[in-house]
Amino acid sequence: MYDSKQAAQEPYLELVRELIFTYQAFTKTGETHIRKLGLTPPQFDVIATLGNIKGFNFKELGEKTLITKGTLTGVIDRLEEKGLVQRQMDQHDRRMFQVVLTKEGETLFEKIFPAQILHFKQQFQTLTPEEHEEILTALRKLKKIFKE
Amino acid sequence: MYDSKQAAQEPYLELVRELIFTYQAFTKTGETHIRKLGLTPPQFDVIATLGNIKGFNFKELGEKTLITKGTLTGVIDRLEEKGLVQRQMDQHDRRMFQVVLTKEGETLFEKIFPAQILHFKQQFQTLTPEEHEEILTALRKLKKIFKE
Protein backbone atom coordinates (compact mmCIF):
# COMPACT_ATOMS: atom_id res chain seq x y z
CA MET A 1 0.00 0.00 0.00
CA TYR A 2 1.24 3.52 0.65
CA ASP A 3 4.99 3.68 0.63
CA SER A 4 7.13 4.97 3.44
CA LYS A 5 9.56 7.04 1.40
CA GLN A 6 6.64 9.00 0.09
CA ALA A 7 5.35 9.28 3.64
CA ALA A 8 8.62 10.86 4.65
CA GLN A 9 8.20 13.45 1.92
CA GLU A 10 4.71 14.23 3.05
CA PRO A 11 3.98 13.60 6.72
CA TYR A 12 0.22 13.41 6.26
CA LEU A 13 0.63 10.32 4.18
CA GLU A 14 1.88 8.41 7.14
CA LEU A 15 -1.40 9.00 8.91
CA VAL A 16 -3.35 7.86 5.90
CA ARG A 17 -1.21 4.77 5.60
CA GLU A 18 -1.78 3.88 9.23
CA LEU A 19 -5.50 4.34 8.85
CA ILE A 20 -5.55 2.00 5.88
CA PHE A 21 -3.40 -0.64 7.54
CA THR A 22 -5.47 -0.51 10.68
CA TYR A 23 -8.69 -0.87 8.78
CA GLN A 24 -7.28 -3.72 6.73
CA ALA A 25 -6.17 -5.50 9.86
CA PHE A 26 -9.71 -5.23 11.15
CA THR A 27 -11.48 -6.34 7.99
CA LYS A 28 -9.15 -9.19 7.26
CA THR A 29 -10.31 -10.95 10.39
CA GLY A 30 -13.82 -9.61 10.05
CA GLU A 31 -14.28 -10.71 6.48
CA THR A 32 -13.21 -14.24 7.19
CA HIS A 33 -15.82 -14.31 9.89
CA ILE A 34 -18.50 -12.86 7.63
CA ARG A 35 -17.74 -15.37 4.88
CA LYS A 36 -18.11 -18.19 7.34
CA LEU A 37 -21.65 -17.02 7.94
CA GLY A 38 -22.22 -17.36 4.21
CA LEU A 39 -22.42 -13.61 3.65
CA THR A 40 -20.47 -11.33 1.36
CA PRO A 41 -19.35 -7.94 2.72
CA PRO A 42 -22.18 -6.01 1.00
CA GLN A 43 -24.72 -8.55 2.25
CA PHE A 44 -23.31 -8.14 5.72
CA ASP A 45 -23.64 -4.38 5.39
CA VAL A 46 -27.32 -4.73 4.59
CA ILE A 47 -27.99 -7.09 7.49
CA ALA A 48 -26.05 -4.84 9.84
CA THR A 49 -27.91 -1.77 8.63
CA LEU A 50 -31.30 -3.37 9.13
CA GLY A 51 -30.52 -4.79 12.55
CA ASN A 52 -32.51 -3.48 15.52
CA ILE A 53 -34.74 -1.21 13.45
CA LYS A 54 -38.11 -1.62 11.76
CA GLY A 55 -36.58 -1.43 8.28
CA PHE A 56 -35.59 0.96 5.53
CA ASN A 57 -37.04 1.48 2.12
CA PHE A 58 -34.93 0.59 -0.86
CA LYS A 59 -33.68 4.09 -1.46
CA GLU A 60 -32.72 4.77 2.16
CA LEU A 61 -30.93 1.45 2.30
CA GLY A 62 -28.86 2.41 -0.71
CA GLU A 63 -27.89 5.69 0.90
CA LYS A 64 -26.87 4.05 4.16
CA THR A 65 -24.81 1.28 2.62
CA LEU A 66 -23.39 3.32 -0.29
CA ILE A 67 -24.56 0.61 -2.70
CA THR A 68 -26.03 1.94 -5.94
CA LYS A 69 -29.57 0.92 -6.83
CA GLY A 70 -28.82 -1.44 -9.69
CA THR A 71 -26.43 -3.38 -7.48
CA LEU A 72 -28.69 -3.26 -4.47
CA THR A 73 -31.49 -5.04 -6.32
CA GLY A 74 -29.20 -8.03 -6.77
CA VAL A 75 -27.91 -7.99 -3.22
CA ILE A 76 -31.44 -7.96 -1.81
CA ASP A 77 -32.53 -10.68 -4.23
CA ARG A 78 -29.81 -12.94 -2.87
CA LEU A 79 -30.60 -12.16 0.74
CA GLU A 80 -34.26 -12.83 0.05
CA GLU A 81 -33.38 -16.20 -1.50
CA LYS A 82 -31.48 -16.99 1.68
CA GLY A 83 -34.56 -16.09 3.67
CA LEU A 84 -32.80 -13.33 5.62
CA VAL A 85 -34.73 -10.27 4.41
CA GLN A 86 -38.13 -9.52 2.91
CA ARG A 87 -39.57 -6.89 0.61
CA GLN A 88 -42.71 -5.37 2.15
CA MET A 89 -44.71 -3.34 -0.32
CA ASP A 90 -45.84 0.10 0.75
CA GLN A 91 -49.65 0.45 0.86
CA HIS A 92 -49.69 4.12 -0.07
CA ASP A 93 -47.04 4.39 -2.74
CA ARG A 94 -46.87 1.24 -4.77
CA ARG A 95 -43.51 2.09 -6.28
CA MET A 96 -41.83 1.64 -2.93
CA PHE A 97 -41.16 -1.11 -0.42
CA GLN A 98 -39.51 -1.58 2.92
CA VAL A 99 -36.66 -4.03 3.33
CA VAL A 100 -36.93 -5.81 6.68
CA LEU A 101 -35.13 -8.66 8.36
CA THR A 102 -37.00 -11.93 8.63
CA LYS A 103 -36.93 -13.83 11.89
CA GLU A 104 -33.92 -15.75 10.61
CA GLY A 105 -32.28 -12.49 9.62
CA GLU A 106 -32.76 -11.11 13.12
CA THR A 107 -31.29 -14.22 14.65
CA LEU A 108 -28.26 -14.00 12.42
CA PHE A 109 -27.82 -10.30 13.23
CA GLU A 110 -27.91 -11.00 16.93
CA LYS A 111 -25.12 -13.51 16.50
CA ILE A 112 -22.87 -11.42 14.28
CA PHE A 113 -21.81 -8.60 16.54
CA PRO A 114 -21.13 -10.46 19.76
CA ALA A 115 -19.15 -13.02 17.78
CA GLN A 116 -17.13 -10.37 15.96
CA ILE A 117 -16.31 -8.51 19.09
CA LEU A 118 -15.66 -11.53 21.23
CA HIS A 119 -12.95 -12.28 18.77
CA PHE A 120 -11.09 -9.12 19.76
CA LYS A 121 -12.33 -8.80 23.30
CA GLN A 122 -9.25 -10.10 25.04
CA GLN A 123 -7.04 -7.82 23.01
CA PHE A 124 -9.26 -4.83 23.66
CA GLN A 125 -8.94 -5.49 27.34
CA THR A 126 -5.23 -4.79 27.21
CA LEU A 127 -6.12 -1.12 26.66
CA THR A 128 -6.36 1.14 29.68
CA PRO A 129 -9.49 3.32 29.84
CA GLU A 130 -7.25 6.29 29.02
CA GLU A 131 -5.86 4.62 25.94
CA HIS A 132 -9.35 3.68 24.89
CA GLU A 133 -10.44 7.29 25.16
CA GLU A 134 -7.36 8.54 23.33
CA ILE A 135 -7.97 6.28 20.38
CA LEU A 136 -11.56 7.35 20.16
CA THR A 137 -10.54 11.02 20.22
CA ALA A 138 -7.89 10.43 17.61
CA LEU A 139 -10.27 8.71 15.22
CA ARG A 140 -12.81 11.47 15.57
CA LYS A 141 -10.25 14.11 14.76
CA LEU A 142 -9.18 12.20 11.72
CA LYS A 143 -12.74 11.67 10.57
CA LYS A 144 -13.40 15.36 10.89
CA ILE A 145 -10.48 16.07 8.59
CA PHE A 146 -11.88 13.86 5.89
CA LYS A 147 -15.36 15.25 6.25
CA GLU A 148 -14.57 18.93 5.93
CA MET B 1 -23.77 -0.02 9.44
CA TYR B 2 -23.04 -0.84 13.07
CA ASP B 3 -25.88 0.12 15.33
CA SER B 4 -25.53 2.51 18.22
CA LYS B 5 -27.74 0.65 20.67
CA GLN B 6 -25.45 -2.30 20.29
CA ALA B 7 -22.42 -0.03 20.75
CA ALA B 8 -23.76 1.15 24.08
CA GLN B 9 -23.96 -2.45 25.23
CA GLU B 10 -20.38 -3.17 24.30
CA PRO B 11 -17.88 -0.29 24.52
CA TYR B 12 -15.39 -1.85 22.09
CA LEU B 13 -17.96 -1.56 19.36
CA GLU B 14 -17.79 2.17 19.53
CA LEU B 15 -14.12 2.06 18.62
CA VAL B 16 -14.81 -0.26 15.75
CA ARG B 17 -17.63 1.92 14.51
CA GLU B 18 -15.42 5.00 14.63
CA LEU B 19 -12.73 3.20 12.70
CA ILE B 20 -15.22 2.22 10.02
CA PHE B 21 -16.74 5.67 9.73
CA THR B 22 -13.35 7.30 9.59
CA TYR B 23 -12.19 4.94 6.89
CA GLN B 24 -15.39 5.41 4.90
CA ALA B 25 -15.02 9.17 5.12
CA PHE B 26 -11.56 8.79 3.63
CA THR B 27 -12.43 6.29 0.90
CA LYS B 28 -15.63 7.94 -0.20
CA THR B 29 -13.62 10.88 -1.46
CA GLY B 30 -10.72 8.68 -2.48
CA GLU B 31 -12.65 6.14 -4.53
CA THR B 32 -14.31 8.75 -6.66
CA HIS B 33 -10.89 10.10 -7.36
CA ILE B 34 -9.47 6.67 -8.17
CA ARG B 35 -12.27 5.82 -10.60
CA LYS B 36 -11.67 9.06 -12.41
CA LEU B 37 -8.13 7.86 -13.09
CA GLY B 38 -9.62 4.73 -14.67
CA LEU B 39 -8.49 2.44 -11.85
CA THR B 40 -10.45 0.05 -9.66
CA PRO B 41 -9.64 0.00 -5.94
CA PRO B 42 -7.51 -3.17 -6.18
CA GLN B 43 -5.62 -1.75 -9.15
CA PHE B 44 -5.00 1.42 -7.19
CA ASP B 45 -3.71 -0.68 -4.31
CA VAL B 46 -1.14 -2.30 -6.58
CA ILE B 47 0.03 0.99 -8.07
CA ALA B 48 0.26 2.55 -4.62
CA THR B 49 2.20 -0.42 -3.29
CA LEU B 50 4.73 -0.29 -6.10
CA GLY B 51 5.27 3.45 -6.00
CA ASN B 52 8.75 4.73 -5.15
CA ILE B 53 10.32 1.28 -4.79
CA LYS B 54 12.16 -1.01 -7.15
CA GLY B 55 9.29 -3.50 -7.19
CA PHE B 56 7.93 -6.55 -5.44
CA ASN B 57 7.69 -10.08 -6.62
CA PHE B 58 4.27 -11.54 -7.19
CA LYS B 59 4.04 -13.23 -3.83
CA GLU B 60 5.16 -10.20 -1.82
CA LEU B 61 2.72 -8.05 -3.72
CA GLY B 62 -0.09 -10.39 -2.77
CA GLU B 63 0.88 -10.22 0.88
CA LYS B 64 1.04 -6.43 0.89
CA THR B 65 -2.25 -5.88 -0.89
CA LEU B 66 -4.13 -8.84 0.63
CA ILE B 67 -5.15 -9.96 -2.84
CA THR B 68 -5.05 -13.72 -3.32
CA LYS B 69 -2.84 -15.08 -6.06
CA GLY B 70 -5.54 -16.16 -8.50
CA THR B 71 -7.10 -12.73 -8.36
CA LEU B 72 -3.79 -10.93 -8.47
CA THR B 73 -2.89 -12.53 -11.80
CA GLY B 74 -5.93 -10.87 -13.34
CA VAL B 75 -5.33 -7.52 -11.70
CA ILE B 76 -1.76 -7.42 -12.96
CA ASP B 77 -2.83 -8.56 -16.44
CA ARG B 78 -5.17 -5.58 -16.65
CA LEU B 79 -2.58 -3.14 -15.37
CA GLU B 80 -0.10 -4.53 -17.87
CA GLU B 81 -2.63 -4.04 -20.68
CA LYS B 82 -2.98 -0.45 -19.56
CA GLY B 83 0.79 -0.10 -19.74
CA LEU B 84 1.14 0.80 -16.06
CA VAL B 85 3.14 -2.18 -14.76
CA GLN B 86 5.50 -4.80 -16.15
CA ARG B 87 6.46 -8.36 -15.24
CA GLN B 88 10.25 -8.68 -15.01
CA MET B 89 11.41 -12.29 -14.93
CA ASP B 90 13.94 -13.25 -12.26
CA GLN B 91 17.26 -14.45 -13.70
CA HIS B 92 18.02 -16.89 -10.91
CA ASP B 93 14.64 -18.47 -10.18
CA ARG B 94 12.61 -18.71 -13.33
CA ARG B 95 9.37 -19.35 -11.48
CA MET B 96 9.40 -15.81 -10.13
CA PHE B 97 9.11 -12.28 -11.43
CA GLN B 98 9.15 -8.75 -10.13
CA VAL B 99 6.22 -6.47 -10.73
CA VAL B 100 7.43 -2.95 -11.44
CA LEU B 101 5.84 0.29 -12.52
CA THR B 102 6.45 1.41 -16.07
CA LYS B 103 7.33 5.02 -16.74
CA GLU B 104 3.63 5.72 -17.26
CA GLY B 105 2.86 3.92 -14.02
CA GLU B 106 5.36 6.09 -12.17
CA THR B 107 3.88 9.22 -13.65
CA LEU B 108 0.41 8.16 -12.60
CA PHE B 109 1.63 7.32 -9.12
CA GLU B 110 3.26 10.70 -8.75
CA LYS B 111 -0.01 12.34 -9.63
CA ILE B 112 -2.21 10.25 -7.37
CA PHE B 113 -0.83 11.07 -3.98
CA PRO B 114 -0.27 14.77 -4.29
CA ALA B 115 -3.79 15.09 -5.67
CA GLN B 116 -5.26 12.95 -2.93
CA ILE B 117 -3.35 14.63 -0.19
CA LEU B 118 -3.72 18.15 -1.48
CA HIS B 119 -7.37 17.54 -1.08
CA PHE B 120 -6.94 17.15 2.65
CA LYS B 121 -3.83 19.22 3.17
CA GLN B 122 -5.45 22.31 4.55
CA GLN B 123 -7.43 20.22 6.98
CA PHE B 124 -4.36 18.29 8.06
CA GLN B 125 -2.65 21.55 8.83
CA THR B 126 -5.19 22.28 11.53
CA LEU B 127 -3.55 19.51 13.57
CA THR B 128 -0.80 20.42 16.00
CA PRO B 129 2.34 18.25 15.84
CA GLU B 130 1.25 16.71 19.14
CA GLU B 131 -2.18 15.80 17.81
CA HIS B 132 -0.57 14.37 14.74
CA GLU B 133 1.62 12.15 16.87
CA GLU B 134 -1.27 11.12 19.10
CA ILE B 135 -3.37 10.00 16.18
CA LEU B 136 -0.48 7.99 14.80
CA THR B 137 0.05 6.30 18.16
CA ALA B 138 -3.64 5.59 18.53
CA LEU B 139 -3.92 3.95 15.13
CA ARG B 140 -0.90 1.79 15.80
CA LYS B 141 -2.35 0.56 19.05
CA LEU B 142 -5.59 -0.28 17.37
CA LYS B 143 -3.85 -2.06 14.55
CA LYS B 144 -1.93 -4.14 17.02
CA ILE B 145 -5.16 -5.27 18.60
CA PHE B 146 -6.49 -6.55 15.33
CA LYS B 147 -3.24 -8.23 14.44
CA GLU B 148 -2.81 -10.28 17.55
Add this chain to the structure above:
DNA sequence: TATTGTTATACTCTATAACTATA
Protein backbone atom coordinates in the same frame (compact mmCIF):
# COMPACT_ATOMS: atom_id res chain seq x y z
C1' DT C 1 -42.83 14.82 -15.81
C1' DA C 2 -40.46 12.99 -11.88
C1' DT C 3 -39.52 9.14 -8.91
C1' DT C 4 -38.95 4.19 -7.54
C1' DG C 5 -37.03 0.24 -8.42
C1' DT C 6 -35.76 -3.44 -12.24
C1' DT C 7 -33.26 -5.08 -16.08
C1' DA C 8 -29.39 -5.37 -19.24
C1' DT C 9 -24.56 -5.04 -20.31
C1' DA C 10 -19.95 -5.51 -19.75
C1' DC C 11 -16.29 -5.75 -16.73
C1' DT C 12 -13.89 -6.72 -12.39
C1' DC C 13 -13.19 -8.97 -8.18
C1' DT C 14 -13.68 -13.02 -5.21
C1' DA C 15 -12.68 -17.81 -3.37
C1' DT C 16 -11.30 -22.18 -4.46
C1' DA C 17 -8.99 -25.75 -6.56
C1' DA C 18 -6.56 -28.04 -10.21
C1' DC C 19 -2.66 -27.33 -12.99
C1' DT C 20 2.22 -26.23 -15.13
C1' DA C 21 6.87 -25.22 -14.68
C1' DT C 22 10.76 -24.74 -12.04
C1' DA C 23 13.49 -25.72 -7.82
Add this chain to the structure above:
DNA sequence: TATAGTTATAGAGTATAACAATA
Protein backbone atom coordinates in the same frame (compact mmCIF):
# COMPACT_ATOMS: atom_id res chain seq x y z
C1' DT D 1 8.22 -32.85 -3.00
C1' DA D 2 7.61 -27.97 -2.46
C1' DT D 3 7.02 -23.43 -4.38
C1' DA D 4 5.62 -19.70 -7.80
C1' DG D 5 2.41 -18.32 -10.54
C1' DT D 6 -1.55 -19.53 -14.09
C1' DT D 7 -5.90 -21.20 -15.45
C1' DA D 8 -10.63 -22.60 -14.80
C1' DT D 9 -15.04 -22.07 -12.70
C1' DA D 10 -18.85 -20.11 -10.68
C1' DG D 11 -20.68 -16.50 -8.19
C1' DA D 12 -20.97 -11.74 -6.73
C1' DG D 13 -20.25 -6.77 -6.88
C1' DT D 14 -19.55 -2.53 -9.80
C1' DA D 15 -20.91 1.49 -12.87
C1' DT D 16 -23.90 2.94 -16.20
C1' DA D 17 -27.85 3.50 -18.79
C1' DA D 18 -32.28 2.25 -20.60
C1' DC D 19 -36.65 0.82 -18.98
C1' DA D 20 -41.54 0.00 -16.69
C1' DA D 21 -44.75 1.26 -13.34
C1' DT D 22 -46.55 4.47 -10.38
C1' DA D 23 -47.11 9.19 -8.65
